[in-house]
Amino acid sequence: MNITCINCPMGCQMVVDKIDGVVTVKGNTCPRGRTYGIQEYTLPKRMVTSLVRVNDGRVLSVKTSDSIPKDKIIHCLNSLKDVIVAPPIHIGDCIVANICNLGVDLVATKNIL
Amino acid sequence: MINYDVVVIGGGPAGMGAAISAKENGANVLIIERDDKLGGILNQCIHNGFGLHYFHVELTGPEYADRFIQRVQELQIDVMTQTFVINITADRMLTAVSATEGIVEISAKAIVLAMGCRERTAGAIQLGGDRPAGVWTAGLAQKLCNIDGYLVGKNVVVLGSGDIGLIMARRMTYEGANVIMVCEVMPYSSGLKRNIVQCLNDYNIPLYFKTTIAEIVGKDRVEGVVIAQVDDRMQIISSTRKYVECDCVLLSVGLIPENDLVNGLGIKMSPVTTGAEVDDYRHTSVEGIFSCGNVLHVHDLVDNVSAEAFIAGASATKYAKGELPHGQSYRVIPQNGVRYALPQRIIAGEGKVKVYYRVDNIYKAPRVVVKCNGEELYSRRYMIMAPGEMESVELDKEKIVGDVVIELEVQQ
Numbered sequence: 001m002n003i004t005c006i007n008c009p010m011g012c013q014m015v016v017d018k019i020d021g022v023v024t025v026k027g028n029t030c031p032r033g034r035t036y037g038i039q040e041y042t043l044p045k046r047m048v049t050s051l052v053r054v055n056d057g058r059v060l061s062v063k064t065s066d067s068i069p070k071d072k073i074i075h076c077l078n079s080l081k082d083v084i085v086a087p088p089i090h091i092g093d094c095i096v097a098n099i100c101n102l103g104v105d106l107v108a109t110k111n112i113l
Numbered sequence: 114m115i116n117y118d119v120v121v122i123g124g125g126p127a128g129m130g131a132a133i134s135a136k137e138n139g140a141n142v143l144i145i146e147r148d149d150k151l152g153g154i155l156n157q158c159i160h161n162g163f164g165l166h167y168f169h170v171e172l173t174g175p176e177y178a179d180r181f182i183q184r185v186q187e188l189q190i191d192v193m194t195q196t197f198v199i200n201i202t203a204d205r206m207l208t209a210v211s212a213t214e215g216i217v218e219i220s221a222k223a224i225v226l227a228m229g230c231r232e233r234t235a236g237a238i239q240l241g242g243d244r245p246a247g248v249w250t251a252g253l254a255q256k257l258c259n260i261d262g263y264l265v266g267k268n269v270v271v272l273g274s275g276d277i278g279l280i281m282a283r284r285m286t287y288e289g290a291n292v293i294m295v296c297e298v299m300p301y302s303s304g305l306k307r308n309i310v311q312c313l314n315d316y317n318i319p320l321y322f323k324t325t326i327a328e329i330v331g332k333d334r335v336e337g338v339v340i341a342q343v344d345d346r347m348q349i350i351s352s353t354r355k356y357v358e359c360d361c362v363l364l365s366v367g368l369i370p371e372n373d374l375v376n377g378l379g380i381k382m383s384p385v386t387t388g389a390e391v392d393d394y395r396h397t398s399v400e401g402i403f404s405c406g407n408v409l410h411v412h413d414l415v416d417n418v419s420a421e422a423f424i425a426g427a428s429a430t431k432y433a434k435g436e437l438p439h440g441q442s443y444r445v446i447p448q449n450g451v452r453y454a455l456p457q458r459i460i461a462g463e464g465k466v467k468v469y470y471r472v473d474n475i476y477k478a479p480r481v482v483v484k485c486n487g488e489e490l491y492s493r494r495y496m497i498m499a500p501g502e503m504e505s506v507e508l509d510k511e512k513i514v515g516d517v518v519i520e521l522e523v524q525q
Contacts, residue, residue: 004314006305006306006310007306008306008496008497009305009475009497009499009502010496011306011309047171049160049161049173050287051258051259053262057262059259059260059262061159063161063173077287091179110159110175111179
């Protein structure tokens with residue numbers, strides 16, 4: 001698997017493979033690249049930020065309370081289509097608990113009063 | 114006539130940071146903001162990645178802004194929103210237009226410029242072809258999407274791989290649009306590696322280097338674009354012209370400090386940053402006028418904006434009280450691969466001074482060297498340096514006894 005390291009502008013092109021049950025990283029220049037390569041190979045995760053509708057037509061910005069598996073992002077976003085919230089909302093308020101059973105909450109990142 | 118010690122123009126991260134530090138240092142302070150609320154561009158930057166250096170947590174833009182807004186409120190700093198400054202004089206009289214008060218005249222002992230920057234447009238880059246609807250700057254598309262809830266296109270071509278363009282490629286994808294490609298005229302991206310991976314690669318959006326939009330096609334609405342490769346002299350290679358169907362073009366082709374307000378004041382401007390030239394107190398060449406944030410030079414991290422704003426605000430208070438150090442100053446001269454360094458001047462004195470700088474190209478294994486009167490004050494080897502990442506170096510002011518040179522030594 002080819003992975004571009006994101007830790008610095010170097011952007012090392014790494015090749016990550018699993019050989020005899022052990023994940024190996026090639027092409028990294030530093031230990032941070034190795035750690036990142038293994039994480040991206042085994043379970044790549046991302047924070048997700050997006051919008052949900054407010055019942056008066058405005059939009060509310062939201063984020064996942066922690067990173068979620070990369071391959072669940074689109075599923076997570078699709079589930080937001082039907083979410084409509086009512087003010088008042090404060091930064092940090094839980095909008096959807098345990099979203100898509102991923103073990104993280106969707107929380108507000110903006111005050112809507 | 115209203116009187117203040119310090120008037121800050123702009124209520125984004127730079128303006129709020131400057132106002133907070135000015136107030137904490139004992140001045141009475143006014144922030145003038147043209148929008149109906151504080152926060153500036155942070156309000157529309159709903160992605161995360163802000164505040165890692167300053168707050169040691171990763172926040173979204175509105176969350177970062179809110180922490181500063183709360184501090185502004187705690188300190189009971191005066192704020193005029195929906196108010197636009199239309200004139201400043203060298204003796205620091207301001208004329209502003211307020212939505213509620215009409216014309217307002219304000220006298221300030223010190224002024225902090227914190228108006229931010231604006232985006233380069235289709236006209237600014239002389240984009241060829243038709244002039245239909247559907248060509249947007251990335252930041253405006255971001256505001257329409259994240260603040261107002263409108264999606265500006267469904268099949269999108271992005272020109273420019275600056276961070277806003279990359280962020281918007283992902284944002285439009287999240288909202289259901291098909292982002293066809295990102296074209297970058299340079300052989301490298303000015304955006305962060307992290308954004309290329311997490312905004313483009315994650316969603317299989319192709320990024321083409323040395324490629325630009327030769328022509329916009331469409332009568333009323335964008336129907337497509339002609340893309341083409343460019344040669345080493347940035348000229349379009351006709352044989353590579355290719356039509357791509359789309360209904361929307363997003364431009365992420367650079368930011369320009371918004372200094373129009375001070376054009377007539379005689380502030381010495383830097384031709385490189387297009388912002389003011391300042392000393393280490395962020396004092397411009399015009400007495401009592403300070404500058405910070407993206408109106409001074411375009412930053413890549415808001416944390417650096419805040420740090421700069423704290424300096425400008427504290428300095429403005431010192432000036433208002435007649436306590437700002439002045440006297441002998443030395444130039445900071447960027448050369449050999451360093452595109453600019455800021456501050457451009459350092460006032461002789463004690464303590465530390467942090468010099469921020471950018472390189473002019475991608476360099477592998479360069480050594481950064483800072484010298485004063487031939488004596489080396491600092492050197493450090495980097496694995497890699499890129500124009501998109503601002504670097505800094507802290508120097509002892511006692512050791513600065515002449516002009517300071519900052520340069521790269523590059524191995525062939």
